[in-house]
Amino acid sequence: MKKLYTYALISSLIFVSCSKDDDPVAVNEEEVITTMIVTLVPSDASTNVTLKTQDLDGDGPNAPVVTVSGNLKASLTYAGSVKFLNETTTPAEDITEEVEEESNDHQVFYTVGSGITMNVVSTNNDSGGNPLGTKFKIDNISSAGSGKLTFTLRHKPKKPNTGLADAGGDTDIEATFDIVIE
Amino acid sequence: MSNFINFRKGNFNLNMKLPFLIFCFLVLSSLENHSQNCSYNFSGIVMDLHDESSLSNAVISIDGLDQNILSDENGFFEFVGLCQSNYKITISHLKCKSKSLSINLNGNLEKVIKLEHHINELNEVIVLGDSNKKSKTIYESKISKEIIDDNFNSNLGDILKNVSGISSINSGNSIVKPIINGLYGSRVDILNNEVNIQDQQWGIEHAPSIDINSAANIYVIKGAGALQYSGSAIGGIVIAEPSKNLLKDSLYGKTLMYGGSNGKGGSLMSKLTRTYENGWFSTLQGTLKRFGDFNAPDYIMSNTGFIDKSASFQIGLNRFNYGFEFFLSSVNNEIGILSASHLHTAGDQIRAINSDSILYVDEFTYNINAPKQKVTHNLIKSKIYKRFQGFGKATLQYHFQNNKRLEFDIRRGINKNTASTDLRLKTHTLIIDFDSSFSDKFDFKFGIKGEFQNNFPNPETGVRRIIPDYDKYDFGSYVISNIKLNKNWLLEGGIRFDYSKIDALKYYRKSFWEFRNYNKIYKNIVVKELSNQVLTNPKRNFNNLSTTIGLSKKINIFNSLLLNYSIGSRAPNPSELFSEGLHHSSARIELGDLSFSSEKSHKVGLTLSHIKNNVRITFNPYINSITDFIFINPTEIQQTVRGSFQVWEYMQTNARIWGIDSDINYNFIEKFTLKSQISFLKGIDTTNEEPLINMPPLNFKNEISYVNPKFHNFLLSIQSDYTFKQNDFPNNNFEVFVPTTGKMELVDVSSSPEAYHLLNFRSSIDLSTENKSKIKIGLSINNLLDKSYKNYLNRMRNYSHDLGRNIMLNINVNY
Secondary structure, X not given: OXXXXXXXXXXXXXXXXXOOOOOOOOOXXXXXXXXXXXXXXXXXXXXOEEEEEEOOOOOOOOOOEEEEOOOEOOOOOEEEEEEEEEOOXXXXXXXXXXXXXXXXXXXXXXXXXXXXXXXXXXXXXXXXXXXXXXXXXXXXXXXXXXXXXXXXXXXXXXXXOOOHHHHOOEEEEEEEEEEEXX | OOOEEOXXXXXXXXXXXXXXXXXXXXXXXXXXXXXXXOOEEEEEEEEEOOOOOEOOOOEEEEOOOOOEEEOOOOOEEEEEEEOOEEEEEEEEOOOEOOEEEEEEEOOOEEEEEEEOEOOOXXXXXXXXXXXXXXXXXXXXXXXXXXXXXXXXXXXXXXXHHHOOOEEEEEEOOOEEEEEEOOEOHXXXXXXXXXXXXXXXXXXXXOOOOOOHHHOOEEEEEOOOOOOOOXXXXXOEEEEEEOOOXXXXXXXXXXXXXXXXXXXXXXXXXXXXXXXXXXXXXXXXXXXXXXEOOEEOOOOEEOOXXXXXXXXXXXXXXXXXXXXXXXXXXXXXXXXXXOHHHOOOOHHHHHHHHHOOOOOOOOOOOOOOOOOEXXXXXXXXXXXXXXXXXXXXXXXXXXXEEEEEEEEEOOOOHHHOOOOOEEEEEEEEEEEEEEEEEEEOOEEEEEEEEEEEEXXXXXXXXXXXXXXXXXXXXXXXXXXXXXXXXXXXXXXXXXXXXXXXXXXXXXXXXXHHHHHOOHHHHOHHHEEEEOOOEEEEOOEEEEEEEEEEEEEEEEOOOOEEEEEEEEEEEEOOOHHHHHOEEEEHHHOEEEEXXXXXXXXXXXXXXXXXXEEEOOEEEEEEEEEEEEEEEEEEEEEEEEEEOOEEEEEEEEEEEEEEEEEEEEEEEEEEEOOEEEEEEEEEEEEEEOOOOEEOOOOOOOEEEEEEEEEEOOOOOEEEEEEEEEEOOOOXXXXXXXXXXXXXXXXXXXXXXXXXXXXXEEEEEEEEEEEEOOOOOEEEEEEEEEOOXXXXXXXXXXXXXXXXXXXXXXXXXXXXXXX
């Protein structure tokens, strides 16, 4: 029985010795992309068109806020660039740099919906010579109409590929903008 | 001199159709032979006293008659042409204490004779009869040492499928969780050498941290009735027990080797036991498994390899009046998660579901890349017991478990090699049990348990913690008693009370906190507010009462009946309370609820068992009615920058699960055995009048085996495993906008795959070497026809098919 008591004593000491730590530290996720800004610079050097989606609570219940600053003109071509930001940190973190550093693991795809016709092609490549797509151009825009233009950033897609359908990988960000062509 | 007759009686069963066996038996056994001549038969079955398994090759002799009979492989024996007289019978068996009994024959007589098998094994069962049964009124299914050895490469979830009513929910082929009568996860407790395994058992993608090879026998109790261990296991309890050691100076061991074509890998298990006549014993055991990518019939399932390194050590002293045991176990797994399952958006899901093949295939490799899991479970158990004269036995145990779980995701930048989930769960448990049998007719057990658990989710992952920091305190106490009403009736009753307190520190996303109105309901628990997060201190207490009452009735020597009614209560687990965010591996947002109460299960189970000659049948219908059943249900579609996700919220409802399990073992011709196993169940959400999700479809297994004991136990067997299509599932499909097609498209996450039929082949042969070692060589083929199929209960079913053909070679050496 003596053994039994000693035993119980040791065990209870282990219980008591577990004290509570301080408050856990907050995690600010570094890889989250909250914001995508697409800047379209028109060939006539008139006002840029900015397409923006922003979701500051990430996977939280609030939906992203999507804005389109203006219409596109059928007569022009546009030089485009895509920027990814994490705005949960201050100052905001530019994720585009990481995407471009790991260019072989990323690609931006463009999907032109019905109602509009345009040709969107990547103008920058990854280190393997395949399209990266953070820079692109838009030309051959058809006459007036309206429709959807979607940008998709895939992580670890198959390269080279023939487009979104066979690229695989997983989607880091996907945003659809309502575009009006004058 | 001795005239050994290995007698089989076939005509009892020739005309019997399986479903009517029980009834026919009742009729047959009531027939009496009134002849006064020397034409009486004396027959019976020899069984192991402890687990009622049949004992073959027992010698039954009648004093004065020069006739010895050996029991057959079912333990059956029969003397014919005996006269009306008194006989003295002696029953002996190589490994048992001989037993004598007198019979007064004036008619045909049938008897079950129980022998004290393994008489040299010192264990309290010798004193307490069959008290090693965890519940006397719930049927206890057993996975024997032989089955474990033959399948040592398997995991717990797969090996348990040898029992009717058990299926599994899988995430790929290496993460296999047992389902007992439709329930899994926190509703199924798993005990490894009396230690209730504490890991993050709540998620589907978390495999139980246990190496089956540290156990000698595994028992399954389908229900919450084993109150000594838990009151919350409303699905059931799985109990893995180490071997009982011989009470003699001995050194013995075994080495098991496995090689499999699927996964191109192998396993090695070795176990060494040293025992002494004075009661000291120690066992050392280790398992190593290494597999590369597994394959479906048509393609390689990339990144599905795994590495398993496990070891256990046991030392102790086993005396009648006192003893102790010290047990250490370490389980280390590294498991790859199918690359093609790593999806992010609903659009990705549509691509996968609509594809006939797999979205991503790479060359075969042994490398395990992200996404993957690394899980470590270390366990220390220490136990002492002492027997007090006239009172019973007191046992004190202390367990410490350290569980570490790392989940690696495909990440970017500096975090590339950092785990995205890093959970550390520490559990201390102190248990005191008293076990006494005051008389043959009445025994009584009671005990108390105290437990402290701490969960630490490491913030260095850089990913928000789904499961928060928490401390959990548990206190439980139980009383169980068995009363033998008369020779044939036994009454069991038990009651258990559990108090559980969880004290968490959780960061909520502010938008969610406000969206759920928690900022009004739970404003008192806010510790501090940051710009976009709120630190809170939720505390919840749960008081759970569980009871069991049951009857065991011996109808006659071959038939028995068990009836049990158990009420179990389970407190919600941390993921049900606290989840809040995107669950990457299932591409959905999962939300818990702070306000949940305990769920309560009322289960009634009936077991009819018939054991006679060459037939063993168990028939087990049950109904489980659960109030406040916690389940996860899709509620809406949420837009994020990544695209649309389905939101799944944990909810409480009332549910009812009923079903029938049946096992049949029928030795229809000499050396040939038919083994059938049927599991059928229906699960209904009674509040919403909808089927419950993830309920196992009807499964029907039939195996015909041939064993020749005279030729090295040569075995050949073919098993048919038919799984029906699950027609009852809730429709959780949803529609999302897919940019590539410019349309709203249906995401069919609900539909069940088609029925499938698998054939499995087994063969083995025993070889003995000169130095008394026994070698068993086995060749088996699973999915013989390389059938391409999908399993409703595999979470990866939308992304890939299940395993293709696997040719396996086993070499088991006992020395």
